[in-house]
Amino acid sequence: MRIVIAGGHGQIALRLERLLAARGDEVAGIIRKAEQADDLRQAGAEPVVLDLESASVDEVAERLRGAGAAVFAAGAGPGSGVARKDTVDKAAAVLFADAAVRAGVRRFVIVSSMGADPEHPGDEIFDVYLRAKGEADAYVRGLDALDWTILRPGQLTDDAGTGLVRLEARTGRGPVPRDDVAAVLAELVDTPATAGLTLELISGSAPVSVAVKSVAGN
Numbered sequence: 001m002r003i004v005i006a007g008g009h010g011q012i013a014l015r016l017e018r019l020l021a022a023r024g025d026e027v028a029g030i031i032r033k034a035e036q037a038d039d040l041r042q043a044g045a046e047p048v049v050l051d052l053e054s055a056s057v058d059e060v061a062e063r064l065r066g067a068g069a070a071v072f073a074a075g076a077g078p079g080s081g082v083a084r085k086d087t088v089d090k091a092a093a094v095l096f097a098d099a100a101v102r103a104g105v106r107r108f109v110i111v112s113s114m115g116a117d118p119e120h121p122g123d124e125i126f127d128v129y130l131r132a133k134g135e136a137d138a139y140v141r142g143l144d145a146l147d148w149t150i151l152r153p154g155q156l157t158d159d160a161g162t163g164l165v166r167l168e169a170r171t172g173r174g175p176v177p178r179d180d181v182a183a184v185l186a187e188l189v190d191t192p193a194t195a196g197l198t199l200e201l202i203s204g205s206a207p208v209s210v211a212v213k214s215v216a217g218n
Helices: 010-022 034-042 057-064 082-103 126-139 176-191 207-214
Strands: 002-008 026-031 046-049 067-073 107-111 148-153 155-157 165-167 175-177 198-201
Touching: 002 010, 002 082, 010 026, 010 034, 010 176, 010 198, 026 034, 026 057, 034 046, 046 126, 057 082, 067 176, 082 107, 082 126, 107 176, 126 148, 148 176, 155 176, 165 176, 165 207, 175 176, 176 198, 176 207
Parallel strands: 002 026, 002 067, 026 046, 067 107, 107 148, 148 198, 155 175, 175 198
Antiparallel strands: 165 198
16 A cells, blocks of 8 residues: 655654555655655655645645545654644644645544644643644535544653554553553554544553454444
């Protein structure tokens, strides 16, 4: 399957690209800077240079055509200001979802954040971020042309993955290694029975494949 990942140079995305390429999928990662391309090639992914903050829906749809799944893993990042929470965490996610619809790519997985909520109160940057992610999630939920799954990881760490997670509609807060987030995403992409679910993810005791099958009702 061809899988296109937005935010292809992100820490989770690079891990996901390695996993997908290793199992034989054809992977493309959308990146903003050409100098990031070698990192994607080393991960086994085809780099696609395209700025989601300025691209049109048609431009993004062209890159998505023929894909079996799309994954939105882009983010403005912790050092960014309020404006980019809106242009990346919200608007780029909306654009990518609209482009998937236009390209006829039904399977759509979005990496959100625990606590994301369009009604989240507060004016700190993290408050704005949670609102932006919540608004993006709400928009995606409204698109009947997508078989969407929303993944909301807990506190991300760079610890080595254990392959053991807790994946439920509500898990409560907790840490989770980026390795394990990528492993769950790889399973979700391949499990369309999780469409229509918003899932929280933290470290736990269930192997990744078992956790995903469980929420899929298998």
